[in-house]
Amino acid sequence: MAETIKLLGMEIKKEKAGSISVPFADISYLVRRMHDACGDSAFIHADKKKVIIAVFDGVSGEQGAEQASSVAAIAILNHLKDIDSPSKDDLQEAMVQGHSHITNGYTTALVVIVEKNGRFSSASVGDSALYSIDKAGMIKLELLPKRIVGEGSSIFRFMAFRNIVGSVLGAPGDMEIFFKEGMLDAGDLLLMATDGITDNLKFDVEEGKVKDCSGERDLKEIIGEKNEAKAIIKTIEEEIMRRIENKVQINEAKESLIIKRDDLAIICLKFNEERYESQLGMPAKKKRKPKNKK
Numbered sequence: 001m002a003e004t005i006k007l008l009g010m011e012i013k014k015e016k017a018g019s020i021s022v023p024f025a026d027i028s029y030l031v032r033r034m035h036d037a038c039g040d041s042a043f044i045h046a047d048k049k050k051v052i053i054a055v056f057d058g059v060s061g062e063q064g065a066e067q068a069s070s071v072a073a074i075a076i077l078n079h080l081k082d083i084d085s086p087s088k089d090d091l092q093e094a095m096v097q098g099h100s101h102i103t104n105g106y107t108t109a110l111v112v113i114v115e116k117n118g119r120f121s122s123a124s125v126g127d128s129a130l131y132s133i134d135k136a137g138m139i140k141l142e143l144l145p146k147r148i149v150g151e152g153s154s155i156f157r158f159m160a161f162r163n164i165v166g167s168v169l170g171a172p173g174d175m176e177i178f179f180k181e182g183m184l185d186a187g188d189l190l191l192m193a194t195d196g197i198t199d200n201l202k203f204d205v206e207e208g209k210v211k212d213c214s215g216e217r218d219l220k221e222i223i224g225e226k227n228e229a230k231a232i233i234k235t236i237e238e239e240i241m242r243r244i245e246n247k248v249q250i251n252e253a254k255e256s257l258i259i260k261r262d263d264l265a266i267i268c269l270k271f272n273e274e275r276y277e278s279q280l281g282m283p284a285k286k287k288r289k290p291k292n293k294k
Helices: 065-080 088-101 155-161 216-223 229-245 273-279
Strands: 003-007 015-022 025-032 040-046 050-058 107-115 119-125 129-133 139-143 178-183 189-193 203-206 209-212 249-251 255-258 264-271
Touching (some): 015 040, 015 229, 050 189, 050 264, 065 088, 088 107, 088 178, 107 129, 107 189, 107 264, 119 139, 129 216, 139 178, 189 229, 229 264
Antiparallel strands (some): 015 025, 040 050, 107 119, 119 178, 189 264
């Protein structure tokens, strides 16, 4: 039995948020409008073999942002949902389909597929971010936002050009797609977010230059010890909205933050392999022993 949730920017008046559970994953999501029209979109598709989650960020300042992100979301979902175990080629073709269906505006796209065995595969065009969170609470940026500025840029240049991405769906010319694969253990989480979240995270600086703009350290401070998808989404939303509403600004020797008011799209997935196996009547797997460090 399949379940699909479409969170299309052109249909969002204020926000859409919620949670769903499938045998091997718990998923929570939020899309919030912060402009006159919501340029961000997302979708969740779950069936007995896989979960597909995706976020899209229509390019603000360009006409048709909400249409571009919505049209791309529908095209990519339609291409992938009936494929049992989508390959890298399938992900690439899905991006091509999303790109070719757009007739007005531009959008970024980040798509992640999680299979019931814990394998995940992802593809990204643009600057949305994918993080993994392990059972110990360690946060790792899995897919880097692709912009013309980043680590090593001066703080001034980074702030002036952080909205410019290297590639988007719907634009003429070649499309640059980045891929990442990995494995999840039971209890691990994936967190995906558009730049309405990531641009409102603190970044580390040193001698006037950006040292680390991954947001990992700030996310860890925000999330704390929480390890459930619903609680993580709620906590991040509350802190980001607090920063936006209070126009928080930090300009210190070691960290900076300049708030950006933007639409928000965020999805968190917690992998529950053990629960899936128990429902099938399978014995629980033995915990993997950590490798000895040399």
